[in-house]
Amino acid sequence: MPKLGDVVPNFTADSTAGNIDFHSWLGDSWAILFSHPADYTPVCTTELGRVQALEQEFTKRGVKLIALSCDDVDSHKGWIEDIKAYNNLPEFSYPIIADPKRDVAELYGMMDPDEKDAAGLPLTCRAVFVIGPDKRLKLSLLYPATTGRNFDELLRVVDSLQLTATKKVATPVDWRQGGSCMVVPSVKQEDTAGLFPKGVTVHDVPSGKVYLRTTPQPE
Structure with a gap:
């Protein structure tokens, strides 16, 4: 798991926006990488909808958004329609990474020891990684599956990080x-x-x- 100040690990993975090389996707932007335990689950559906609703606020701050779970791309794409419907969203604009082999989750220390899928495989916790333009980790948070995150707080944190960086x-x-x-x-x-x-x-x-x-x- 990356520590504060570390350059975050690079990886390549499939996503709803196609195959990505993470460091290339980051470019010289701020970014938030956040994981969720599984598609078609209630708390995650509210969270990803809220992030989409705040997307313009993150964009104003030069922050890219990208989510991750252990489900595959087809699952993500089907679930996005539910997210849009439940949260009354006209669009869904940020990518969701597919990580069925848990490669990225292991690399970033996202695994939740208490949450498992139907096959008994561990699921990701609600992790948040705020990454700076230098590709270094500026903030990390780990939430259990039962507790939804507050993404207004993430906006506040980004404002603080960007101010105190200069x-x-x-x-x-x-x-x-x-x-x-x-x-x-x-x-x-x-x-x-x-x-x-x-x-x-x-x-x-x-x-x-x-x-x-x-x-x-x-x-």
């Missing part, structure tokens, strides 16, 4: 786009005026240490 800030708890940010500890106090023209507030704390510094979100 600005010397971190985003505090429950931060949203446009919210106040924290100046990272590595920035010297004497350098804050030049880096943050909107101003920096130093928050007094009992320790007397100068480490809680907030600034309006940098442009």
Whole structure:
């Protein structure tokens, strides 16, 4: 399983968009690779529909989307019609990878030890991998099969990752786009005026240490 900061493993696989070479498909974009336990299952049907509904928001952020399960391409294509119908979607625009041999799932550490198909083979958990333009892993999440994911949170995470990749800030708890940010500890106090023209507030704390510094979100 790739660790944060690792270049994610490359692979080739069939998908609903044809055969893909993952690194070539990534190009120099941000991307989210997410797995689901199986086609024609209820929670997955809601999740993939929600991702499609948010597709334009991810596109605005330069993020490509790609899903994966252990079912084959024909199964994926049939299931997409159910996803569209249940979620009232006119289209389904991102690819779903077929991984019946679990090659990609094993490569990325997606297997769920408690969930198995009718043949007794393990299924994938609800994994999420956010990948940067440098093809390095920026975030990973693992959910059990019984818990659906919140893809609005993934949008929030992408906003934070993209901001903090270029600005010397971190985003505090429950931060949203446009919210106040924290100046990272590595920035010297004497350098804050030049880096943050909107101003920096130093928050007094009992320790007397100068480490809680907030600034309006940098442009």
